[in-house]
Amino acid sequence: MGRRVVVVGSGTAGLATADALRSEGWEGDVVLVGAEPHEPYDRPPLSKQLLAGRWTTDRIVLRTRAALAADGVELLSGRRAIGVDTTDRTLHLDEGDDLRYDALVVATGLDARRLPFGHDLAGVHVLRTLDDALGLRAESSTARRVVVIGAGFLGCEVAATVRQAGAQVAIVDPLDLPLRNVLGPRLGTLVAEVHAGHGVDLHLGRGLASYLSDRGRVTGVVLDDGSELPADLVVVAIGATPAVQWLRGSAVPLAGPLPQDGAGGVRCDAAGRAVEAVWAVGDVAAWWSPQEGRHVRLEHRLTANQHAQVVARAITGGQPRALALVPYFWSEQYDLHLQSYGTPAGTDEVHVVEGSLARRRFLAVYLRGGRVSAVVGAGLPKALRAWVPAVAEHRLAEHRLAEQALAPDGEADGAPLRA
Numbered sequence: 001m002g003r004r005v006v007v008v009g010s011g012t013a014g015l016a017t018a019d020a021l022r023s024e025g026w027e028g029d030v031v032l033v034g035a036e037p038h039e040p041y042d043r044p045p046l047s048k049q050l051l052a053g054r055w056t057t058d059r060i061v062l063r064t065r066a067a068l069a070a071d072g073v074e075l076l077s078g079r080r081a082i083g084v085d086t087t088d089r090t091l092h093l094d095e096g097d098d099l100r101y102d103a104l105v106v107a108t109g110l111d112a113r114r115l116p117f118g119h120d121l122a123g124v125h126v127l128r129t130l131d132d133a134l135g136l137r138a139e140s141s142t143a144r145r146v147v148v149i150g151a152g153f154l155g156c157e158v159a160a161t162v163r164q165a166g167a168q169v170a171i172v173d174p175l176d177l178p179l180r181n182v183l184g185p186r187l188g189t190l191v192a193e194v195h196a197g198h199g200v201d202l203h204l205g206r207g208l209a210s211y212l213s214d215r216g217r218v219t220g221v222v223l224d225d226g227s228e229l230p231a232d233l234v235v236v237a238i239g240a241t242p243a244v245q246w247l248r249g250s251a252v253p254l255a256g257p258l259p260q261d262g263a264g265g266v267r268c269d270a271a272g273r274a275v276e277a278v279w280a281v282g283d284v285a286a287w288w289s290p291q292e293g294r295h296v297r298l299e300h301r302l303t304a305n306q307h308a309q310v311v312a313r314a315i316t317g318g319q320p321r322a323l324a325l326v327p328y329f330w331s332e333q334y335d336l337h338l339q340s341y342g343t344p345a346g347t348d349e350v351h352v353v354e355g356s357l358a359r360r361r362f363l364a365v366y367l368r369g370g371r372v373s374a375v376v377g378a379g380l381p382k383a384l385r386a387w388v389p390a391v392a393e394h395r396l397a398e399h400r401l402a403e404q405a406l407a408p409d410g411e412a413d414g415a416p417l418r419a
């Protein structure tokens with residue numbers, strides 16, 4: 001038998017790994033095992049263009065089975081890995097069969113987090129997979145009242161999409177502002193205003209207590225202050241957890257649940273290696289960050305591609321490739337297109353250094369302990385990119401700091417500040 005790489009998970013990270021293996025010159029077998037019945041597809045449009053009905057399923061397919069076969073990649077779709085024996089280098093699949101590997105890449109992404117109650121009711125949805133999105137789209141096209149539980153990126157995007165389709169929408173979140181944990185109070189306020197401006201009802205600082213239902217179908221939600229919101233559709237968008245259940249009991253190390261430990265993902269070194277002959281990439285992977293001195297797990301589309309490049313190089317034995325230092329993500333809500341480089345946190349100091357939040361065209365620099373942790377902006381993509389080196393080095397050039405004192409809470413005064 002020739003040498004074989006088995007990649008578990010046929011999403012962005014898994015597909016990118018298969019691609020990168022071929023471009024790095026891997027001549028052995030590549031097998032892509034995916035639990036979903038579909039060809040590899042792109043997830044970000046699920047809450048945006050696909051949910052809105054502007055795009056069909058075909059448009060989000062990243063690679064057809066035939067194109068994969070032409071690259072010598074075998075796709076085993078609708079097949080789930082249930083365990084791994086790292087001594088024998090054997091992957092156990094459902095239906096009882098085993099796959100031998102020379103290298104194994106874990107790319108199993110995340111599972112949507114669910115509440116302990118209510119998911120048996122018709123009309124209560126989560127959104128992680130294409131099937132979730134198609135189910136949600138089918139109902140949201142006729143839904144009149146939609147309640148979104150969770151004001152993170154996913155909840156905000158879903159709220160924006162269904163609101164634009166004409167439904168009455170309410171968002172419920174225990175925090176006092178959308179995205180507060182990631183973007184902080186100032187940008188959280190902006191996001192709240194944008195949604196309120198589009199007629200979304202925000203129930204912030206409120207939790208979900210229970211559902212109202214009739215004959216197995218949701219009819220509303222009860223909040224923890226006793227108030228009731230009618231709903232014919234509820235979307236639970238309360239985050240997602242690494243899909244590592246199948247690795248429990250194996251020698252593949254898992255990270256602790258806290259964000260500073262890697263938030264429950266596969267614990268890897270700085271090049272994505274978890275244990276002899278096993279690597280992890282994408283949302284599921286908590287890579288050691290020498291810059292941050294901790295394991296970091298990121299849920300960003302672009303990180304999945306970057307991980308894949310590094311791991312494919314390691315497997316093929318080429319000159320080691322370093323991970324790009326600056327994570328990137330974007331989010332689309334109505335005409336507010338947010339972009340972020342770095343790792344913004346809600347507790348960072350935020351300085352708007354170009355444009356203004358009021359105009360919804362701005363560049364905000366995030367500082368943590370005096371070091372640049374991130375830049376977040378809307379409508380200024382070029383200016384934002386110019387800040388990437390400052391984010392990579394975590395610092396503002398000294399002379400720039402001297403040139404323009406940053407008022408702790410000030411809006412930009414018009415003078416652009418560049419790294």
Ligand SMILES: Cc1cc2nc3c(=O)[nH]c(=O)nc-3n(C[C@H](O)[C@H](O)[C@H](O)COP(=O)(O)OP(=O)(O)OC[C@H]3O[C@@H](n4cnc5c(N)ncnc54)[C@H](O)[C@@H]3O)c2cc1C
Nearest residue numbers: 009011012013035043044080081108109282283299300301
């Ligand atoms: C609705 C939505 C919108 C998003 N929007 C954005 C955005 O705007 N910008 C951005 O940067 N990022 C966004 N993201 C995040 C981005 O999609 C992810 O970072 C990216 O998909 C990660 O790719 P991945 O391959 O690691 O994981 P996934 O894409 O989740 O793929 C993992 C695959 O592994 C499969 N799998 C799991 N367990 C097993 C098993 N035991 N055996 C076999 N297969 C298994 C899963 O079924 C899945 O198909 C969004 C995500 C979602 C869900």
